[in-house]
Amino acid sequence: MDYKQELITTIHDFGCNSELLEEKLIQLSEQAPTAVVIPALYEELERPALTRIRNHLGQCAFVKKVVVSLYAKTIAQYAKAVEFFESLPQPTAVIWENGERVTRILETLGDRNLDLSSFRGKGLAVWLGLGVASLDAEAIALHDADIITYERSYPLKLLYPLLEKEFGLAFNKAYYARIGSESRQLNGRVMRLFVTPLLTALTELLGYQNYLRYLNAFRYPLSGEFAMTSDLALNIRIPSNWGLEVGLLAEVYRNVAQKRIAQIDLGVFDHKHQTVGSSTKEGLQKMCRDILRSILRTLTETEQVVLTREHLHSLRIKFRRQAQDYTRQYFVDARVNNLEFGRHQEEVTTELFEAVIAEAGEDYFSNPAGAQIPDWTRALAVMPDLREQLRDAALTDAAEAKALRVVHNEAVSPV
Template sequence: MDYKQELITTIHDFGCNLDALVTRLTRFSEESPTAVLIPALYEELKRPALTTIRDHLADCEFVKTVIVCVNAPTVTDYAKTLQFFQTLPQKTLIIWENGPRVTQLLADVRERGVDLLKFKGKGLAVWLGLGVASLSADAIALHDADIITYDCSYPLKLLYPLLDKEFGIDFNKAYYTRLGNYPQSFHGRVVRLFIAPLLNVLREVFGEKNYLRYLSAYRYPLAGEFALTSDLALHTRIPANWGLEIGLLAEVYRSMPSKRIAQVDLGIFDHKHQPLGEDVNSGLQKMCRDIFRSILRTLTETEQVVITMEHIHALRVKFRREAQSFTRKYFIDARFNDLLYDRHQEEIAIECFEQVISHAGEQYFNDPVGAQIPDWTRALAVMPDLRERLIYCVQQDVAQVTAQVLASTLTPKMVNPLHLESSGLPAETMGLKNDAGIPISR
C-alpha cells in the first residue's frame, strides 16, 4: 500500500466510496457553486473522447456550470459546437475563442493598454474560461477534451478537496498512471524521460532548492487536469506556450503555501498520444523546450539562481546518463506487468530531449522572459466589466446562430433557441437581437 506523502498533500485512492463523495459534494455545491472548464479545438468534436466526456458530465449533478472555450474556424462550426453540448442539463456557456466578437472585445482591451490578442492557443482559452467561470463558481475544475478514460470520478476527485472546508485546499492537481492500449504500454514520455531525470540532475547541479523540491513533489506535473478556487483563478498568470502546465505550477508556488496545495489520484488514465516531433520546434520536443525554459526562469525568479552556459552543458551531460538509468527501471516495471516496452524508441526520445536542453538553454539566454498572459486582476483594472462583456459576446454569438437557423441558412434544429438560457442569463435581459435587429425572446 502506498501511503507516501509529499511536500504537498497527496490524496490516494484506497478504494474510496464514490457514492458518498458524490452525495457530500452535491450538498457542498449548493452553497459553493462549481464549474468545469474545457478548452477545445473544433476538430475534437469529431473524436469519441469528447462525446464520452459530455455524456458523463451530464450525470454530474455536483457540476453546476460547464464552460467550453472552443477554437472554431467558422460560424457553422461554432453552431455545431452549440448543438453538440446542448444536451447537457447544466448551465452551459460556449465561448467562441477566435470569433469576431471576442476578438473585437480583446482589441478594445488592447486599446486600454493590455494586449491580449498576441496570445493564442490553449493558454488564451484557459484564461478566458477562468475569467467567466469566476463570476459564478467558487471552485473551477479544468481538463482537456481528449481524455479517453473519462468518467464522473474525474471532476468529483478534482473538485471535492476544494469544497470540503475542513481541508483548506485552494489548488488540486491530478496524478495518474498513463497507459496506452493496443498494445498496452507506458505513455507519458515527457514526464518519464524528460522531467523526472531533469529534476534529479537540476538538484545535483544547483542543490536542493525549494522550488525543485516542490516540483518533485508532483507525481505527474504535466497533468492538464486540476481545480482551483475562483480567487486563485483571478490572480494567476496563465502561460501562453506549451509549458502551460509546468508554468502554472510555478504561479501556484508563488501564490500558495504548500499546505493549501494537493494532488489526487485519478487511477488509470489515457488521452491523445503526441508525436515526438521532427525538431525542437515541433511535437514533444517543443513541449520540452518550453518546459525547460519555464523551469530555468522560475529558478532565477524564486531562488536567485544565476544560470550560465556551463550549467547548461553540465545538465546535458548528466541528463543522458540519468535518463538512461530510468529506462532500465521502466523496462523492469514493464516486463513484470507484461507491458510492451521498446527500449530503442525510449533511447531515441532521450537523445532528442538531450538536444532540447542545449537549444532551450541558448533560447533562455537570448530571451529569459517567458510568454505569460496578465492575470485577470490586471485586465479588470482597465475594463472592470470585461467578464460581463465576454458573456454578452457569447450571447450575441448564440443569437446570430439562432437567427441563421430560423432563416434556414444552417441545418434546421442545429441549435435549440432555448439553449440561449443555458448560460443562466436570459436572452431578453441581455438585450440580444438577431441580425435584423429584432429582439430574441425565450
Template sequence: MDYKQELITTIHDLSYQPDRLEQRLIELSQTHPTAVLIPSLYEELQRPALATIRDHLSHCPFVNNVIVCLYADTFEQYQHAVQFFEPLPQPTFVLWENGPGITAILQTLKDKGLDLLRFKGKGRAVWLGLGVASLHAAAIALHDADIVTYDRSYPLKLLYPLLEQEFGIAFSKAYYARIGDNPRSLHGRVTRLFVTPLITSLMELFGYSDYLRYLDAYRYPLSGEFALSSDLALNTRIPGNWGLEVGLLAEVYRNVALKRIAQIDLGIFEHKHQTMGTSASSGLQKMCRDILHSVFRTLTETEQVVIGHDHIRALRIKYRREAQNLARQYFVDARFNGLDYDRHQEEMTIETFEQVILEAGEQYLEDPTGTQIPDWTRALAVIPDLREQLLDAIFADMAEARLAPTPTADVAAMATAAV
C-alpha cells in the same frame, strides 16, 4: 498499498466511496457553486472522446456550470459546437474565443494598453474561461477535450477537496498512470523521460532548492487536469506557450502555501498523443523547450539561481545519465506487468530530449523572457466589467447560433474539412 505523502498533500484512491463523496459535493455546491472548464479545438468534436466527456458530465449534478472555450474557424463550426453541447443539463457556455464578438472585446482591451490578442492557443483559452467561470463558481475544474478514459469521477475528485472547508485546499492537481492500449504500453514520454530526470539533474547541479523540491513532489507535473479556487484563478498569470502546466505550477508556488495544495489519484488515464516533432520548434520537442525555459526562469526569479553556458553543458550530461537509469527501471516495471516496452525507442527519445536541452538552453540564455498572460486582476483594472462583457458576448453568439438555420450537409462537410 501506497499511502506515501509528499511535500504537498497526496490524496490516494484507497477504494474511496464515490456515492458518499458525490452526495457531500452536491450539498457543498449549493452554497459554493462549481464549474468545469474545457478548452477545445473544433476538431475535437469529430473525435469520440469529447462526446464521452459530455455524456458523463450530464450525470454530474455537483457540476453547476460548464464552460467550453472553443477555437472554431467558421460560424458553422461554432453553431455545430453549440448544438453538440445542448444535451447537457447544466447551464453551458460555449465561448467562441476567436469569434468576432470576443475578438472585439479583446481589441478594446488592446486599445487600452493590454494586448491579449498576441497570445494564441490553450493559454488564452484557459485565461478567458477562468474569467467567465469565476463570475459564478467558487471552485473551477479544468481538463482537456481529448480524454478517452473520462468518467464522472474525474471532476468529482478534482472539485471535492476544494469545497470541503476543513481541508483548506485552494489547488488540486491530478496524477495518474498513462497506460495505452493496442498494445498495452507505458505512455507519458515527456513526464517519464524528460521532466522527471530533468528535475533530478537540476537538484544535483544546483543543490537544495525549495522550488525544485516542490516540483519533485508532483507525481505527474504535466497533467492538464486541475481545479482551483476562483480567487486563485483571478490572481494567476497563465503561461501562453506549451509550458502551461509547469508554468502554472510555478504560479501556484508563488501564490499558495504548500499546505493548501493537493494532488489526487485519477487512476488509469489516456488521451491523444502528440508527435515528437522535427525540431525544438514543433511537437513534443517544443513542449520540452517551453518546459525547460519555464523551469529556468522560475529558478532565477524565485531561487536567485544564475544559469550560464557551463550549467547547460553539465545539465545535458547529468540528464542523459538520469534518464538512462530510469529507462532501465521502466523496462523492468513494464516487463513485470506484461506491458509492451521498446527500450531502443526509449533511448532514442532520450537522445532527442538531450539535444533539446542543449538547443533550448542556449536559446534561453539569449532570451530569458517569458510569455505569460497577465492575471485577471490586471485586466479588471483596465476594464472592470470585462467578465460581464465576455458573458454577454457568449449569450449573443449562442443565441445567434440557435436561431440560424441548421447548416446543410454540404456546408457542414465544408466546416469539417476546414479543420
C-alpha cells in the same frame, strides 16, 4: 499500500466510496457553486473522446456550470459546437475565442494599453474560460477535451477537496498512470523521459532548491487536469506556450502556501498523443523546450539561481545518465506488468530530448522573461466588466448560431 506523502498533500485512492463523496459534493455545491472549463479545438467534436466527456458531465449534478473555450474557424463550426453541448443539463457557455465579438472585446483591452493580441492557443483558451467561470463558481475544474477514459469521478475528485472547507485547499492537481487504452504500453513520454530525469539532474547540479523539491512532489506535473478556487484563478498568470502545465505550477508556487496545495489520484488514464516532432519547433520536442525554459526562468525568479552556459553543458551530461537509469527502471516495471516497451525507441527519444536542452538554454539566455498572459486582476483593473462582456458575447454568439441553424434547417427541409 502506498501511503507516501509529499511536500504537498497527496490524496490516494484507497478504494474510496465515490457515491458518498458525490452526495457530499452535491450538498456542498449548492452553497459553493462549481464549474468545469474545457479548452477545445473544433476538431475535438469529431473524435469520440469529447462525446464521452459530455455524456459523463451530464451526469454530474455537482457541476453547476460548464464553460467551453472553443477555437472554431467558421460560424458553422461554432454552431455545431453549440448544438453538441445543448444536451448538457448544466448552463453551458461556449466561448468562441477567435470569433468577432471576443476579438473586439480583446482589442478594446488593447486600446487601453493591455495588449493580449500576441497570445494564442490553449493558454488564451484557459485564461478566457477561467475568467468567465469565476463569475459564478467558487471552485473551477479544468481538463482537456481529448480524454479517452473520462469518467464523472474525474471532476468529482478534482472539486471535492476544494469545497470541503475543513481541508483548507486552494489548488488540486490530478495524477494518474498513463497506460494506453488500446495498446498496453507506458505513455507519458515527456514526463518519464524528460521531466523526471531533468529534475533529478537539476537537483544534482544546483543542490537543494525548494522549487525543484516542489516540482518533484507532483507525481505528474504535466497533467492537464486540475482545480482551483475562483480567487486563485483571478490571481495567476497563464503561460501561453506548451509549458503551460509546468508554468501554471510556478504561478501556484508563487501565490499559494504549500499546505493549501494537493494532488489526487485519478487511476488509469489515457488521451490523444502527440508526435515527437522532427525538430525542436514541433511536437513533444517543442513541449520539452518550453518546459525547460519555464523551469529555468522560475529558478531565477523565485530561487535567485544565476545560471550560466556551463550549467547547461553539465546539465546535458547529468541528464543523459539519469535518463538512461530511469529507462532501465521503466523497462523492468513494464515487463513485470506485461506492458509493451520498446527500449531502443525509448533511448532514441531520450537522445532527442537531450538535444533540446542546449536550444532551450539559448532561448532562456536570449529571452528570460517568458510568455505569460497577465492575471485577471490586472485585466479587471483596466476593464471592470470584462468577464461580463465575454459571457454576454458567448451568449449572443450562441443565440446567433442557433438562429442560423434554424434558418438552415428550414431551407433544406422538404416542402
